Amino acid sequence: MQAVFRKINPSANYSFVARIDKLPYLYENWHFHPEIELTHIVQGRGTRFVGDSIEEFEEGDLILLGSNLPHVWKNDAVYFAPQSVLQVESHVIQFLPECFGMDFFELKEMEGLKRLFEKAKRGIRILGRTRERILTLITQLLENASGVQRIALFLHIFEIIAESDELVLLSSEGFLDSYHRFDTDAINRVYEFTLSQFNRRILIDEAASVANMSVPNFCRYFKNRTQKTYIQFLTEVRIGYACRMLIENKKSIQQIAYECGFHNLSNFNRSFRMLKNQNPMAYRAAFAG
Known part of the structure; x- marks a missing residue:
């Protein structure tokens, strides 16, 4: 099964996409895209494929995916039944690494986020207290954030993740020809x-x-x-x-x-x-x- 490139529709003139998806089932093709993606599964169950990681997913899952990491959330078969009235809901943030300009994440203050996005090339599952804090901020971002507050919430979300030790890497080192470069x-x-x-x-x-x-x-x-x-x-x-x-x-x-x-x-x-x-x-x- 070859991963397909998926074009992400931009959100008019915004630096990043923040949206709520409510669907009969999630996008079911094994795919990748240059955008970094943070996904919260609000409602829905099935199997999550991230690189070479295969895990069950359910309500509450919070996953960060790096650029061009192949992935798919496959809902259980019952979601595809002809008479199914089931729905899934996910909250999604997507953005290009250069969303705030080519050099923004090269700033000294952004070093933690830059390291996080590098780790995210293997996929990250976010757990515990960190997850609860992030879900609250995502809700604020989706419900009423605008202007500078929108960008401030975005940066706060990823700063919390970058500083957390409640993270689990999903895909293995070798899957994407990528590896973590040390400073030697x-x-x-x-x-x-x-x-x-x-x-x-x-x-x-x-x-x-x-x-x-x-x-x-x-x-x-x-x-x-x-x-x-x-x-x-x-x-x-x-x-x-x-x-x-x-x-x-x-x-x-x-x-x-x-x-x-x-x-x-x-x-x-x-x-x-x-x-x-x-x-x-x-x-x-x-x-x-």
Whole structure:
């Protein structure tokens, strides 16, 4: 299943879109768009696909999506029944990264928001007290905000999210050819090397050499920087690419395993289940259904 580009209709002369959608069911095509999107599910249930993440969604979900991240909210089958009178409601904020000008989010004061939007390229689920605060502000924005107050509420919403620790990343590192760039050349070189070479056998010595470190020093360095071992990261990248290939449904599972760097099908199945809590065949079926 290929993600399709979706054109977002602008809200006349406003810097960002803030709207209420009330529909029989949500937009059902796997798609992406350059706009960053914050979605609150007010009413409705189903399955949420964000990158290679598959989770159930329900009333109250609050999700932040970065630019060009493929996604879809698929309502349960009952919403599509001929006699269904069910409705869904969502509150949505959408905006381009340059909505306030090309350099606005480059300002020193905007550093936190810029980091948040970079993290959002993997999709973020917002939880707890943060979610409750944001929902209150979204309601204010939708009901009566105008002029400067509208922009102030927008910035306040994303500042709260940026400062929160009640956030869960959804998609894996490897899904979009994207990764979090740290402020050192060494980690960037290792990420670039891994994303270009993951489909072959990689020895830990090679990765250490790319970082210009001994193997023990590299292992400590990578774990301290990323909170995971290099092998864990490599496996995530491989499974992320495998998920995309499974979604596109063009090759056999064995072919996909091999092309993503797994030379043993049982190892691929085991690694996939460990990261996705289901086997590759079930994952493919979930997207096709």
